Amino acid sequence: MAYTTIDDPSAYFQTLLYTGDSSNPRDLVNDGNSDLQPDFAWIKGRSDTDIHLLYDSSRGAGKFLSSASTAAENTGGYGLTAFNSDGFRTNAYAYSNENTHTYVAWQWKVNGGTTTSLSSNINSVCQVNQDAGISIVKYTCTGGGNGQSVQHGLGLVPQVIITKNRTDNSYSDWITYHHILTKDNFVKLNSTAASATNSAYNGANVTSTTYNVSIDLVEQKDFVSYCFAPIQGYSKFGSYVGNGNADGPFVYTGFKPAFVMIKRAVGGTSSYSSWAIHDSKRYPFNDNLAGNKVLYANRNYAEGKRGQGGTNTGATVNLDLLSNGFKIRDSGSDEVNDPADTYIYMAFAENPFVTSTGVPTTAR
16 A cells, blocks of 8 residues: 555645735645645635634635634635635735735635535534544534534545534634544634533534534534544654753654644643644744744734734744654643643644655655
8 A cells, every 4th residue: 555645735725925916816825736626715814813714615605614613604704705726815805915914824625615415413514624534514513412423525534623603602612623632522713712511512422424513512503614534644643742942743644744732732831732733834944043933723822923912022932843843842832832741733734754655755
């Protein structure tokens, strides 16, 4: 069996950096090796406290959710207005295209907006890319108690499932299942909190066809889930234990990461433990002196800001993105390396460590 089936990860994931110009419309073009029409796009302002904008082609352009907020889906047509053949179109929305502001857009390809209806206890509408291990699942809770299931369409066991209530601000956290956590444990993409246990958010019984959902708290509401299964040489969803040392843990992924998101899930006494996002576009070179100015999924802070209200400017996290994984080089950050604490992560590839023909890629 080949080491990987994806020699060019840019066919399925790309990061785009751009500067706003307030034009309407504006077509932004990806610059990876392959053309990529995104089906899941996540836009964040780097230079200002812009809100996170999460779009997908299953819900439709112009409709966003925000990862740092419990707010319901915004359907006003703001920001991303079209998924183009190699990028996306935006209007002059301040959080996606304000003049002189800098932005990052993380983008995943799924299935070009084509969906399939699947039946289970709760029916779902799924957009699936089994090759890349990603599906977008829409469903409506209909009552009937906890523990009912939804089909995800992957044909693989998803290791991360991020679910958001689209229609209501009540019980509307971003409930996130990660396979490293124990039964019924979950974390919230919009929160700094460590993992918690609540059988109402049943994350157990995840199979290659279905996952359980909670409907005892929220009935007759519309939801969306983003499901991810690992693909060798392209994506990995795991954990590591911090050591509190500048010579921190090395985490093997089997590829050079293009995107890594890290969250402390177990341990620690500090309430501050955000979802730290790193990518190889904003920081293409490892620099242990300057460090990486991270963005946070659960904060609207500008890049490189930390602390209460994001007032600490220039805050960095030292993390190297290597040819076969990533290396923590930060002894003072509870976000990535407190001793004995468990951190979970999601990572997607820039290049596989070894191609499908057995050829190692060039090391950084």
